[in-house]
Amino acid sequence: MAQMLHRLLGHIKNVPLILKRMKLSHTKVSDWQVLYKTVYSALGLRDACRSLPQSIQLFRDIAQEFSDDLHHIASLIGKVVDFEGSLAENRFIVLPNIDPEIDEKKRRLMGLPSFLTEVAQKELENLDSRIPSCSVIYIPLIGFLLSIPRLPSMVETSDFEIEGLDFMFLSEEKLHYRSARTKELDALLGDLHCDIRDQETLLMHQLQCQVLARAAVLTRVLDLASRLDVLLALASAARDYGYSRPRYSPRLLGVRIQNGRHPLxxxxxxxxxxxxxxxxGDKGRVKVIxxxxxxxxxxxxxxxxxxTFMALVGSFVPAEEAEIGAVDAIFTRIHSCESISLGLSTFMIDLNQVAKAVNNATEQSLVLIDEFGKGTNTVRGETEEELRREKWRRTKEQESEAEP
Ligand SMILES: Nc1ncnc2c1ncn2[C@@H]1O[C@H](COP(=O)(O)OP(=O)(O)O)[C@@H](O)[C@H]1O
Ligand SMILES: [Mg+2]
Structure with a gap:
């Protein structure tokens, strides 16, 4: 079951980002695919969670909140989007039988090559007998053109002129012309390509609106799926690495760890x-190692x-036994991220970290300090360390005196 949940979760992708692109109408072909897979996997998760104990809140939430809106989104996308075609052309393409007008135009476009060969043969009969061949080509946005190979006698631009034809351009040793017949074709078939694109874009826009109208359920999917993902990850780590269940003791001040390990x-x-x-507690509150x-x-x-952190976020821990008190914060001065953009010296970064701990730690906080003052000379570092401990002691004394 855990493996199946894990596999389904793997297909749940960053939906908010896709929804954001949809709002801007910048949806990519891959977005449709990802969304489709996400929605289907979410439905799989729902079915799996329905078969699991409903006494667990998260399973119950997924079982109930992954609504039939997901079915609706999945079937809409599945019915409308031609994934294979879209990927091949890298644009949104609809499946057949969605819009008869688009289907008809695509049929005409498909039949175009053989039809154009016929037209080209007829045109060739009317041309100069020195011209060996000609073809009719279609260029989107420009239209239909007669394409004739350049003859050796055609050297100057003026040689390109042929009576009854309008010269358009020369490309790869082929001369392109508009004839009366190609103009007729333009009027008859129009800009099929562009028309199809426009209509498909319109359909995509409608589909986007329908998905966006159900965005709430998608956001919820991501929220609940990520929770399940975290819990599954914690559970499998606990099983794989032999972690134990920590005890949480709100009355304990501090932590007790029996044979703990560093998880990495x-x-x-x-x-x-x-x-x-x-x-x-009675084990002392300050330890120097x-x-x-x-x-x-x-x-x-x-x-x-x-x-301590793992126990507090609800995970099992790498220790034989662990009893964690009511730790309200963990302050550390272990790792200094030096960066030129901060404009601070290593020592200053250290000081800032310790200042945060000194000013904010309560008696329930865990403060870990590793080699304080490494960035300055030994005497100064040690002095600072002494002062810090002293200040802490005094602050705590004042606090306890102030308490009634
Ligand atoms: N409990 C442990 N068991 C086995 N190896 C350890 C343990 N603690 C540390 N080490 C090894 O010793 C190395 C040095 O540890 P580190 O904590 O950086 O030493 P220190 O801070 O005392 O200089 C680590 O990189 C690790 O390989
Ligand atoms: Mg060290």
Whole structure:
């Protein structure tokens, strides 16, 4: 079941972007295909969710909210759009039997080559006997033209003139003319190509309006499908990597992690050594980790943050056991994104991150600081670190004094 849901979710694409293009009438051929697949997959999801326990809110929502509007959209697109033809010509093409007028024009266009050969043969009979062959061609927006090979005697532009024909242009050693007959054809058949395009564009516009009128259900599809996608991803990661269910203890100040792992490092390291972490309450609220280079301090710090974060977003965690208290925020000073556009030094970025933590952290916050002051000299860095801890201690004391 999970695999099937996963496969269906894979076909659900960025519908809001397509709807945006539809509003601007910039819909691409691929958009129609993507929308069609999305809508069909959404219907598949609905059917699958109907067979799953309805006590789970998300399954119930999908079962109920993926309405028959989706069926309507799918059948409209499926009935009208000729996907193969559209892809081949890279424009919107409608299937036969939608508009008899378009069908008739397309039939005429299809029969055009043999009809034009006949016309060309008749025209050749009226031409100078030195001209070996001629053909009638159709150029969209220009119309029908008589095409004659250039004879060796035709050197100057004045040599191109033929009585009874209007010279148009020379291209690839062929001379093109308008004759009385080609003018007749223009009047008779008109600009078939353009007419068909115009009519198909009109149909596309109508289809767009019908889809846009049902946009609400499509937006809902994306919202609910993305939730399901996230939950499925968390569930399969939990199963594949042996995560455990964390306990949430609102009364606990801090976190207790038994044999925790770094979710990414454990996948790369040949043997990963799990580590426990206990902070908050009687275990002390400030922990300082020291050790030689490359002894795993940063990984440890990150894994505590990640396990806490994963538990808070509703995921299982890479640990034997984890008890997570009411953590209201996680502040970190681990990674500095240096950028010339910020106009800040590494040290300044560090300071800003720590300032955010100092000014906003409450007693329920988790603050992780890795090598503060790396961007400045050792003495200054250490002093700053001392001052920060001191300020924190005092602020917290004042806060607790102020409390009744
Ligand atoms: N718990 C662990 N188990 C196995 N290997 C680890 C563990 N923690 C860290 N390592 C390895 O040690 C390397 C250095 O870790 P790191 O945390 O960057 O060290 P430090 O911050 O102490 O200099 C990591 O790249 C990883 O390969
Ligand atoms: Mg480190």
């Amino acid at each position: 490092m454990e996948l790369c390291a040949r043997t990963f050594v799990p580590n426990s972490a206990e902070c908050g 020291t050790g030689p280079n490359s002894s795993g301090k940063s990984i440890y710090l990150k894994q505590v943050g990640l396990i």
